[in-house]
Amino acid sequence: MSDPILTVTDLRVSYGRVEAVRGVSFSAEPGSLVTLVGANGAGKSSVINxxxxxxxxxxxRITFEGCDITRTPAHKLVAQGLVQVxxxxxxxxxxxxxxxxxxxxxxxxxxAQQSMDAMYERFPVLAQRRALPAGALSGGEQQMLAIARALVAKPTVMLMDEPSMGLAPKIVDEVFRVIGEIRASGTTVVLVEQNARRALRAADHGYVLQNGAVVHSGPAVGLLADERIVQAYLGVETGRAGEDGRAGP
Amino acid sequence: MQQLLNGIFIGSIYALFAIGFTLVFGILDRLNLAHPAVFAASAFVGIELVERGGLSLWAALPIVFVFGAVLGLLIERLAFRPLKGRADAHFAGLISSIALAGMVIALLQWRYGPDTRRFPAGSFPDTRYEVAGAQVTLVQVVILGVSLALMVGLTYMVTRSRLGRGMRAVAENPTAARVLGVNVDRITAVTFAISSALGAVAGVLFAINVNTAQLGMGSAIELKGLAVIIVGGMGSLPGALIGGLVLGLAEVFAVQYIGSSWRDVIAFGLLFVILLLRPQGLLGARKVREV
Structure with missing residues (x-):
């Protein structure tokens, strides 16, 4: 086990008097894929923001590469390599x-012409339309653009907030394939997803959030194998768009 | 012909003033009503630079530009930034900028008194040109040249430069800009500085054009500037340019052919008709804002 690249300790986030996150702790080792899953309103997005x-x-307290970044503004973190989709x-x-x-x-x-060219090579659909307004892209293509845009910043840790939201199942496959590639290239990924099964299948480590606190954590495989966790927090598999309806990989 | 040229000269000043106005609105979605005070203050400062500093008109222009930029930073810091987190930040900024404008005008009155001020005799070169039978002074040519150069420069900056890209990103979606590592506070401050620098140069050019600076010159142009940016399309830089020229020409021709007391009736009437025909403004493609 190497030292974590990102450590979050007893994090609290409030909106006025409402406490959305009440003492969440998690960490990510370099090059790993960590996922925070849980229902809508569990506080996942607040944690990532x-x-x-x-x-x-x-x-x-939040530390990144050994430095305290708890109060560091977003525009400085991007330059340090902590980039959000x-x-x-x-x-x-x-x-x-x-x-x-x-x-x-x-x-x-x-x-950054070089890294932009690399993105055009990787996402040919963006290259064909590079001169068009980004609003002309479909939802899935826009998601690819958002990911490509974050990659141009050359992140060491990539924070992804609901990348599969509102996308057709086939596009969701594509998004997860890209997430796998990013992780394989050595970038640490912290993935927040409502599509919990899908996220856990891709992840090394998982944290289940409920009402702003971590209720379960462990290796993703273990969480998926635990019937009680699946029953209680991951819900029944449905055919809703964005949900993975298939029976395993 | 003479009237056409006069209309273009005064119109280019209106356009320069309005472009500064519309820049802050288009990028930051804020109406800065201290902009007319910058216009007036710069005219007085310009006259003082020539009168006491012994500078030529042309040397005063860049100094006034910098003076305007500094005023813009102050306006942002005092009237807008403290209110930015509030739910009613639009309205609050409107009111606080009116208050700041009032203070600036009061300071001007304290420093210069209530009287009209002029450039000292001999400040203007007498060079004149004949253009198609009309008289044009060197001063007028410079007014037009400076206005056009600043407007072209601004447009180039916004559409081509990195800073302009950051401004457009903030205009489109401040949250996305922050996620991408843009220091939104800094872009905001720079936008105010540029806007006020343009308003300042417009103010001193106006004072040069009519050889007069008055405490009320800001409020006189305020409504014209608002009308121009509405007619041009809120937030549209080329729209403000066209709107300013239309207003300048309408005023001059109204005075020439109908009578000076009809100037505002004709000019604002024309703008009213344009808005009836094109409610979004001449070049307005009012974008749908993210909530």
């Missing part, structure tokens, strides 16, 4: 695809 600096935590993709719809990718390299000050 606190880690990325988009939200100011009410308490607790936000919920709802947040692409810049009126800007061109090219400009969206360029914005991924904002902190470098340069154009």
């Amino acid at each position: 606190a880690v990325s600096g988009m939200l100011r935590p009410a308490g607790g 936000p919920e709802g993709r947040q692409i810049l719809a009126t800007l061109t695809i090219e400009d969206n990718l360029r914005m991924g390299a904002w902190h470098t000050g340069g154009t």
Whole structure:
């Protein structure tokens, strides 16, 4: 076991008087894929937004590569290599695809042509339409753009918030294939997903959140194998869009 | 012909003023009503630089540009940033910027008194040109040249440069911009600085054009500037340029052919008709904002 690259200790997040996250702790080892799963409103997104600096935590401690980043603003963390693929993709719809990718390299000050070319090679659909406004892309393509844009920033840790949300099952497969590649290239991934089974199948380690606290954690395989956890927290498999309806890999 | 040229000269000043106004609105979704105070303050400062500092008109322009930028930073810091987290930040900023404008005007009155001020005699070169039978002074040519250069420069900056890309990202979606590592506070401050620098140069050019600076010159142009950016399409830079020229020409021709007391009736009437025909403004493609 190596030292974790990202450690979250007793994290608390409040919106006014409402406590959304009440003492969550987790860690990610370099190169691993860690997932936070749980129902809507369990506090998953609040955790990830606190880690990325988009939200100011009410308490607790976050360290990244050994440094305390609990109060570091988002724009500094991107430059340090902690990059978020936000919920709802947040692409810049009126800007061109090219400009969206360029914005991924904002902190470098340069154009990052090399890493942009690498993304065009990896996602040919973006290359064909690079001069179009990003709003012209389909939902799945926009998700790929959001991921590509984050990769241009050359992250060491990538925080992904609900990347499969609202996408057709076939596109979800594609998104998870890309997540697998990112992880295989050595980037640490912290994945927040409502699609819990799918996320746990891809992950090394899993944390189940409920009402702003971790109720179960352990190796992803173990969580998936535990009938009580599956029954209580992961729900029944349904055929809803974005849910993985198939019987295992 | 003479009237056409005069309309273009005054219109280019309106356009420059309005572009600063619409820049902050388009990128930050805020209406900065201290902008007219920057316009007035810069005119007085410009006259003082020439009168006391002994500078030429042209040397005063870049100094006024910097003065405007600093005022813009102050406006953002004092009137907008403290309120940015509030749910009613739009309205709150509107009111606090009016308050700040009032204070700036009061400071001007304290420093310069209530009287109209002019550039000292001999500040203007007498070079004149004949253009198609019309008289044009060197000063007017410079006014047009400076306005156009600043507007072209701004447009290039917004569409081509890294800073402009950051501005467009903030305009489109501030949350996404933050996620991407953009320091939104800094972009906001820079936008205010550029906007006010343009408003400041517009103010001193206006004072040069009519050789007058008055405490009320800001409020006189305030409504014109608002009308221009609404007619041009809120947030549209080329729209503000066209709107400013239309207003300048309408005013000049109204004075020439109908009478000076009809100037505002004709000019604002025309803008009203344009809005009836095109409610979104001439070049307005009002984008749907993320909530």
